[in-house]
Amino acid sequence: MNRNRMNPPSAFPMLVAFSILAPFASLSAEDLTARALTEKEKQRENMEFRAAICAHHLSSGLWVVGRDHQRTPEEVIAQDLAPFTSFGWQPDFQYQVDDIRKVVTVTAPDAPPRSARYTGDQGSTILPRGESDVFFSPVEVPRNLPDPSTVDWPMGDVGASFPVPPGVDSEAVAAALDWAMAQEKQNTRGLVVAYDGKIIGERYAAGWTKDTPQLSWSQGKSITATLIAILIQRGLLELDQPAPIQEWQGDARREIRIRDLLQMSSGLKFANLGFKGEKLTVENEHMRVYFDSLNVFEHAITPPAEVPPGTRNAYRNCDPLSVGKIIRDTVEAQGEDYLTFPQRALFDKIGARSPVLETDPWGNFILSGYDYLSARDWVRFGQLYLQDGVWQGERILPEGWTDFVATPAPSDKKENYGGMFYLNRPPRMAKVPKDTYWSAGFMGQVTMIIPSRKLVVVRMGPSPGNVYPYLNETIGRVLNAIPN
Template sequence: MSTRTESRLPTGLLIAAGVALLSAGCAPESVEPDEAVEDEAHIRGHVAGRVAHHLCAGVFVVGRDYERTVEEVVAQDLEPFDELRDDFRYRVDLETRTASVTGEGFGTRSAEYNGDQGCTILPIGFEDVAFEPTVVERRTPDPEMTAWPTGNADAHHDPPPAEVDMAALDAALDWAMAQREHHTRALVVVYAGKILGERYAGGFGPNTPQISWSQGKSIAAALMGAAIQAGHLDIGLDDPAPVPEWRGEDDPRREIRIRDLLNMSSGLDFLNLGSDDERSRTHANEHGRIYFEGIDVFEHAIDQPMDTLPGAIFRYRNSDPLTVARIVRQAVEARGDDWLTYPQRILFDRIGARDYVLETDAWGNFIITGYDYGSAWDWARFGLLHLWDGVWPTPDGGSDRILPEGWVDFVSTPAPGAELLNYGGLFWVNRGRSHPGAPEDAYWALGAMGQYTAIIPSDDLVIVRLGPSPGDYSAYMSDIMGRVTGAIDR
């Protein structure tokens, strides 16, 4: 029996790839008209790299043991968002665990599944990745024998608290799932520390890893916080970023502080074109290149000049969180620790998270600004960690401070350069009421196409929503938060 699946893929996927490139909440920037435009074949080759990634990850990361067929991935993750064209061909090989896309003018782009490092777009000319894939053992207690939130036992309110109008909550969740154009696959409401309600689309459940896009930026912040708290990274928010390449005496980048990177206000000239510009899938789109080219994303992030002063302006750019992750990697490896297992050891194991997959480039750098996968329940745990000020209740009745004291206040406070009061420390914040349905103190990890982990301290709530929404997901999520909070009389 053959293990290869080969077919034509609609080249309308050019549009799908572009939609996913759009950074949540960020308007495309202008480009000088005399910048070079790559030819159409080159652009389609870039898109083919992303498509190969999505095929690979949809089958091998989300599907795990190939539970999702190639046809399902194409039908659910790609075709609904595209104009149909027919000049791409794809192949998924279940034996070699690779996906490839071929088209006229650019040849073939491929992605390779590397187990716990997920799927990697292979750079042109590479037949394999340049690092040794590593098994990431989950060192968490038996989830079925361990109480929530570290485990899965006794995860739900039974009975629900008296102040909750369950009919109104159920109506809110049912309404959210009924908005078919948003393709919601998971929706979980956690109140007072336990699950109050949840809904899932067919084929998805509480432990299904799903692409979380830029929610991974918030993971980057948490990794830095956990490394600082553990003493693995001796640095403060106002210290200069320890990037050796920036330390030259006349290099203005030496003034970039840790807080500037976390506030996405470094001042690095790292162009983000969004998805509507004709050059969004070219080299000019420095922000987007990490999703389609197969480049060393950490080196790409730091190898940029400055065009504004550090801390002056919030601009949504992948350079800053990728630099945060590079700083942590350098500190971890300087200690002799393993980078590929570090997020699981320092963060995920401690909160009982078992389903995260952080994908890498071909050099083992986490593409933590978009190619990260997490399940609804694990994102709920991540939200609870922040709701509880970085302190986690341990199964033995004790507590574990994972994030430094004051860290959560910092990440949930608007950056000085965020004029709309909508961005903090690699989290979006609601101080400017960008989501009018949510309380002002709400803040959230947010990924493209509407991946949300919303933390609402005033209502003791965490709300997780996953699924590929191509529409106005901000208004949709604002409505969800408003309907859920309206069902609780505190």
């Protein structure tokens, strides 16, 4: 069955035309025509990319998030697209949902339609213009885990919150989380606090559950770091070796180490223009992986060196995606299946059943930002780091790895970025201990790890503004309710 939705037209195209032409009123008619055509083409490209990212979000909202609870297209648009200017949704966009082929198509005015296809365990992929399918064979990703209702926490859900660890003021924790959920403008959909290995507080917005896979954005960078750590633990790679990327061996990029990539210090020339609807253009190399149908690994490794590695800290998707290519090349060189590797090597180990890691049309994980996990599975991830990379007696991450990711990158003069994790040095949150580090994603997705207080805090949901004052107050209240 096809579900077709068409929204009423608006004056948007007329306003765009006026805003384009007004700055060039003093030009000659010939110059004005040439410049207007160029600007019109840019506007057309921008609208096409807006349609593409909206098709992705609508597809994943229906069939990835919808694995846990059914959603309608109208709900996804109202909750995940229309309120946020970053994604560029406009009232006059039209969309079609093909429930049989699991394809969503969005059309912007005066622009080609763009589609995204849900492929199952690889989530949703934006298709190249004119293409009807991806260029790889999607695979099922078995969760080699029993029913969580039959297994003790943390490998399952039995006893996740009982018994309560000694010294916890449960009423004060509940009050802290109630306060946090009452801050409606933050749009928090999941909030979980684990102390000393037990969940001591948990809240979800209506319609969201402990099992709902939620878009986690750049928290995926911390997963990337964890996957390459597993390969280092296996003895297949070394943190300080030059990045084994063949295309870099003939020029200055051969000096880039895996360490540099993890610390966002590669020195590659790669533009980041920010995540705004009007910035969805080919010039925005950093964000382009989210709205264009690129081979993201080729895109990441193509830029030239701009400054020597290790001398500049710059938040750029080329670095984690280059690490992603190294992961794929290393895994496949061992004869392992790349698409199931994260579940087998990491998520099965820690009892995580919800993860959906999305790919480009060539089957490369876009693990710089297109990753969906439940709040409880992010707690499990945080616990792995809280426990120094050891899980139920098995060392999964190399000894010293948690120290590496929680240490400021030498090139970061602000000292607030480590190895694909953020740091509270100097304190971004005054009420939170300085040893705190966290995986962070766009619009306030965080998994906070606080070793000195044996605490993991997960917050999920698309916050429209700066989430850190809110987190500072929330976590501060929780800290007052647990032993020092």
